[in-house]
Amino acid sequence: MTNETTKADRNFSDEELQDLVASTDTGGRNPTSRTVALLISGLAFAWSLFQLWIAQPQLWFAQWVPALNSSQTRPVHLGFAILLAFLAYPAMKSSPRDRVPLADWVLALVGAGSAFYVFLFSRELAETARSGLPTSAQIVIGSVGIVLLLEASRRALGPALTVVGAVFLAYAYMGQGWLIPDIIEHSGLSFTAIVNAQWLDTTGVFGIPLGVSTAFVFLFVLFGAILDKAGAGNYFIQLAFAGLGALRGGPAKAAVVGSAMTGLISGSSIANVVTTGTFTIPLMKKVGFSSEKAGAVEVASSVNGQIMPPVMGAAAFLMVEFVGISYVEVIKHAFIPAVISYIALVYIVHLEALKRDMPALGPAANLGRMFLKIAIGFVVSGAAFTALVWLVNTLRDAAPALSEGVILAGIIIAYVLMVRTAAKHPDLTLDDPNSGKFTLPTVAEVFPTGLHYLLPILVLVWFLMIEMQSPAKSAFWAVAVMLGIVLTQRPLKAMFRNEHTGTAFREGVNDLVDGMITGARNMIGIGVATAAAGIIVATVTKTPIGTELAGLVEMLSGGNLFIMLALVGVFSLILGMGLPTTANYIVVSSLMASVVVQLGAQEGLIVPLIAAHLFVFYFGIMADVTPPVGLASFAAAAVSGGDPIRTGFTAFFYSMRTIALPFLFIYNPTLILYGVDLGTTAGILQAIMVFCVATVAMLLFAAATQGYFLAPSKKWESAALLLVAFTLFVPGFWLDRIQPRFEELPPVELAQAFDSTPAGETIRFVVSGPSYVDGSPTKLTIVHTVTADEPASGRADAAGLMLLPEGDRLFMDEPMFGTDYQQQLQGFDFYSDPRVEVSSLLHPADRMPKQIMWLPALLLLALVVMFQRRRQTKPAF
Structure with missing residues (x-):
């Protein structure tokens, strides 16, 4: 099969595929004016420099330049995102791509100016708007900023998030109407109050989602972009082919593993599909996969890259803030589901190969033996990492003053030796997958050529897992190492090969600049998405929808947790037709995560908050798969020449394991290593x-x-x-x-159970009473974990519970204000009949x-x- 035949079959050239990625990820505009193109690139480069400046942890410049706090860095971050969104993304499909129209220049400057205003006048805003006294000029600027943010979101992400944001703004303003259910009606907020909360305050557009984008996500996206420019993407793809290409259906297995590794450097499912799919899809078709199934395998594996630790999608960093746990904890909970999901996908394509008796590329190998080798590799890597931890700790104990210098010298020496090893081998090139002859590389040929790409990943994992540093600081040091690598690897290779180093150094500088620019342009969509999603978050906190939605969902689901989970999943999939994963996760988790926990408690099932958020996250990643709008499926079909809708449905079928897992770890949290x-x-x-x-x-x-x-x-x-x-x-x-899991004890023994339960153990009891919303009977199962800092006696009182024993019944008064129980029990009406009481005290039963x-x-x-x-x-x- 020739290259021309395949392109004619799919009707997409390589340039068109890259344009597809650009139009969705970095902006489809490519100005012919060199001055304008350089200006856009310069702005993107300046954005990356700004993010590195605010991320570096030493603050050596603080004596000359004031250090910026989060309320100042977020507006600058959004200002760059809006500015680049209007310059890089055309307004319509018919809009010019070879130039920036005058209207877009105006919108870019006004939109960015509205964001920079919040930065420049932060002290004045603190004294006026954030104290509840916004000026007329501030309201005008905020109004313009909100409108232009929604327009920037429409350009970069499509109309879905813009429509959702507008609907939430309309709901906040109107409060009532024939489309608004009675349960979430309210009197409506004034226009001034909405603008103040959404733009001028720190809880709306400039709230937690944008803060996560500013502090964490940009650095990880930049890390991936520079790693890719250094050549790691090609290295991972070839390593996957070398290891798995000789198996039955080997190209499909290589697509799965290659996409999992590429997920480390690409937060975009579409870019992942095009990058790896250009090689894997033609080879899958060559061994017998249909166009649709070849594309579907690539889509299913590429989309799941967002759930693969240690570098997960942007939504994972939002979990850190929303759930209130460390990023290491998020990785811990996400690890097993992500790994077994990829193992299952490898097995799925293996079964497809068996069913159709597909050949291997080259001499056939054994999948079981391959799994054994991979397991041995994990064990050896784990042992080596453990030995490294012991060696570093020993060095720090023996010579604390010298340890940092010795470690830095060790990293430099290891890097130079790795590059020297790579220089002894020719640079990686992959045969044309569309040619009649394709030669598989071997692991021995590929593995030594990119060992130095593993170094920044090791640094990232080290700071996250061993040093227990924040994601921002860990990503900063990983990016710092990556900058050094991309700048020096070419000159070092040239030196070891006795070639001219001047040209190689200039190429390294170009790679560095390109990586910085690409990283910033990849962040445009994420920046405006997190800001626009802040509109939804602020509306949830300012209106009854946040507290009363539980009752609405409970009514729709009939109080059944499984039906409610299915409704949440369908809701995520519907939103996923137009929203990217991050925005989808913000919207659905803001509305539904706490509802899942609450309804689970009413059924006696304790659902950890992280499990509810991962449930939403997993359904959110299906955004790029779900027909009829799944962009990753369209990208795969563009490569394979298959039908995009059939490709999407096949990919959705292959992704059923990703859909089943969230239900399973809701009912069995041990799967996410909870507890x-x-x-x-x-x-x-x-x-x-x-x-x-x-x-x-x-x-x-x-x-x-x-x-x-x-x-x-x-x-x-x-x-x-x-x-x-x-x-x-x-x-x-x-x-x-x-x-039965539990045996019932008299409720009046609850206070005694609090005092007699050892630290670390739990107490489970059920509270019954009228709902605060409509007075209907409701139940809530509560699990209290006794901590070591609780008093030896009177623990129930110390926790804020107001227990009122009467005979063999135990009634409750409203818990003390400000305690955890005041939050947990706020759904009960403590001032009506029947009274709120502890209906059951549950003790673990002695069973098999x-x-x-x-x-x-x-x-x-x-x-x-x-x-x-x-x-x-x-x-x-």
């Missing part, structure tokens, strides 16, 4: 057990949905595999039907371990294996 202490040997062993069992369960789930295990599955066999997978994931579901339910599941699996072995004609791996 597992990784600082102890027992905790680590438990985590390993959870990972192994979850991996097996997910592989069985993949086999069931694909209709193929050891042989083509009959319907009852697929149903049995689904049942086995569900039991392995949530064994407690079946045990709860046999033995839930893992006992694995035995019948494994017996059922053995039965399926026995029947399928009789029909098996090909090796399972």
Whole structure:
């Protein structure tokens, strides 16, 4: 197959594919005027410099230049984003791309000026608007700023977020109307109050989402852009092909692994599809995948790059602020679902290859042996990392004054040796995937050529995991190392190869500048998205929708948690048709995350807040898959020549594991290592057990949905595999039907239970009473974890509970103001009949371990294996 034939088939040239990425990620405008092009690039470069300046942790400049606080850096960040949005993104598809119209110059300057006004006059705003006394000029500037922000959002992201933001603004202003349910009606806010809250204050546009974009996300996007400019993207793709290309359906497996690694450097599903798909999709078609399935594999693997630690999508950093946990905790909770999701996708494409008897590219290899090698590699890498930690800690203990210098020297020496190793091998080039002859590289050829790309990733993981530094500081040092690498790798290679270093140094400088510019342009959409999403967050906090939505969702779901989760998932998917993952996550989590926790508590199921947020996050990443608007599916179809709608539906089918996982860890939070202490040997062993069992369960789930295990599955066999997978994931579901989880104690013993429970243990009780909204009977299950700093007696009073025992019943008065219980129980009406009371005190029952339910599941699996072995004609791996 020739290159010309393939392009004619898909009708997209490489330039058109890059334009597709640019129009969605960095802006589709490409001015022919060199002055204008340099100005846009200069603004992007200046934005990157500004972000590095405010991120560097030493503040060496503070004696000459005042250090900026978050309320000052956020407006500057947004000012750059709006300015570049109007300059880089055309207003319409028919708008000129080769020049910037005068109207766009005006809008860019006015929009950016409205944001910079908040920076320049922050002290005046603190004395006027933020004290509730905005001036007329401030209201005008704020009004213009909001309108132009929504327009910038429309240009960079499409109309969805603009429409959603406008609807929330209209709801805040009107408060009532035939489209607004009675339960969330309010008297309406004044125009002045809305503008003040949204633009002039620090809780709306300039609130937490934009703060996360300013402090964390930009640095990680910049890190990925520079890493890609250095050549890491090509290295990861070739490493994946070298390791997996010789397997059955090898190009598809390489696409999955390559996209997982590329996810480290690209926060964009579309860019990931085009970058890796240009190589993988033609090769997948060559071994037997249809155009739609080849594109779908690339889409499913590229989209999941956003859930792959340690560098996850921008939404992961928002979780840090919304949930109130560290980024390391987010990584801990996201790790197992992300890894088993990718393992399952590798297995899915393996089953596709088996079903269609697809050949390998070159001599066939064994998937099981490949998994074993990867497992050994993880163990060896873990042992080496542990040894490095011990060595550094020993050095710091022995010579604390010299340790930092020695460590820096060690990093430099290691880097130089890595580049010297790479210089001994030719630079990586990949055969044309569309040519008739394609030669697979070997791991021995590829691996040494990019060892130095792993160094900044190691630095990032080190600062996050070992030094326990903030994501911003960790990303800053990783970017600093990356800047050094991209600037020096070419000259060093030239020196080791006895080539001219001057030209190589200039190329390194160009790579550095290009990486800085690309990183900033990749941030335009994220910057305006987080700012526009702040409109939704502020509306939720200023109107009843934030507190009363739980009642509306409960009414729609009939009080059933599973139905409510399904509604939240569908809501996310509908929003995902037009919103990028980050904006989708902000909107849905602001509205629904606390509702999931609250409704779970009413059913007696304690849903951790992080599980609710991850649930929303997982459905949010389907934004780029969901037909009919999934942009990643359209990008893949542009490469493959397939139908984009069929590609999207196939990718959605392949992504069913990503949809199933959120439901599973809501009902079994152990899957996200919630409550597992990784600082102890027992905790680590438990985590390993959870990972192994979850991996097996997910592989069985993949086999069931694909209709193929050891042989083509009959319907009852697929149903049995689904049942086995569900039991392995949530064994407690079946045990709860046999033995109750808790035994009831007299409620009046609650205060005694508080005082007698050891630190670290939990107390579970159920509160019943009339709802504050409509007086209907409601229940809430509360779990209290006793901490070591609580008093030896009177713990219930100290926690703010006002308990009123009367005979064998225990009534409650409104908890003390400002306590956690005042927040948890605010949905009850303490001043009406019937009275609020503690209806149950629950004590863990003495019952069988839930893992006992694995035995019948494994017996059922053995039965399926026995029947399928009789029909098996090909090796399972």
